Amino acid sequence: LWRTRHAEMHEAAERAVTAARRLGEAALTAAALAELALANSIMGAADRAEASRSEAAALVDSLSDDELAGHLEAADWLAGVELYLDRYAEGEAHANRALAVARATGQGELFLLLAATLGGLLRQRGKLVEAAELLDGGIEAARLLGNTHALVWTLLGRSAAALRSGDVELALATAQESFDLSGDAESSFHSAEAAADCADLR
Numbered sequence: 001l002w003r004t005r006h007a008e009m010h011e012a013a014e015r016a017v018t019a020a021r022r023l024g025e026a027a028l029t030a031a032a033l034a035e036l037a038l039a040n041s042i043m044g045a046a047d048r049a050e051a052s053r054s055e056a057a058a059l060v061d062s063l064s065d066d067e068l069a070g071h072l073e074a075a076d077w078l079a080g081v082e083l084y085l086d087r088y089a090e091g092e093a094h095a096n097r098a099l100a101v102a103r104a105t106g107q108g109e110l111f112l113l114l115a116a117t118l119g120g121l122l123r124q125r126g127k128l129v130e131a132a133e134l135l136d137g138g139i140e141a142a143r144l145l146g147n148t149h150a151l152v153w154t155l156l157g158r159s160a161a162a163l164r165s166g167d168v169e170l171a172l173a174t175a176q177e178s179f180d181l182s183g184d185a186e187s188s189f190h191s192a193e194a195a196a197d198c199a200d201l202r
Contacts, residue, residue, distance in 0.1 A: 001038070002149070010039040017052075027071035030059035034077035041084050053081055060094060069105045072098055076110055080117045083124070092121045112142055112150035119157045123164060131161045152182050163201070172201045 001009050016032035023029075037052035056078050060068065068075060075098035082091030095118040102110045115138030122131035135158040142151035155178035163171035175198045 006042050010043060013039045026059045027063055027068055027074045030056040031071055031074035031077055034081050038081045053085060065101050069101050072101055072107055072110060076113055083117060083120050088121050088124045095121055112138055112147055116154045116157050123161045128161055128165050135161060148181055152178050175201055
């Protein structure tokens, strides 16, 4: 995904779905389906993306919190693809559940991705104060952990939230920092996104 090698991403996701179905693990299957949905959405296959997302959501929603905790990436990836597919209410619900389960089970390593995803979902639903608070926390955590990749992504989200709030100065500053850092993040996906955001704001 981050290197924009979408055909390879799609092929890997299809193999993951096949392997997960063979194992018969609902949470693992849901995670693989969410990744396949994301690959399909990026490649313009909207109907296939929605079919995979819908199946993944049904699986995640059928799991208890204890069952989900074993493969929490299922709800995490699902919320991410729901952000891309404009299913913001469903995505917010899945991201909030994932965050709650992560906190309850001590899986703090997922916070950075969840903060960026949930921040985007909140922003798209007009919950700008909540989005800003969550993204600011994600930025601080990414700095403390030295996670450049997460920092680049969360700064981009913060820029978009700031712009929607009318704070153009903060929007430009965070987009510029994201662009400056993206060269070291080995992500052509984020580098291009940051460059586009900077260009829009200038």
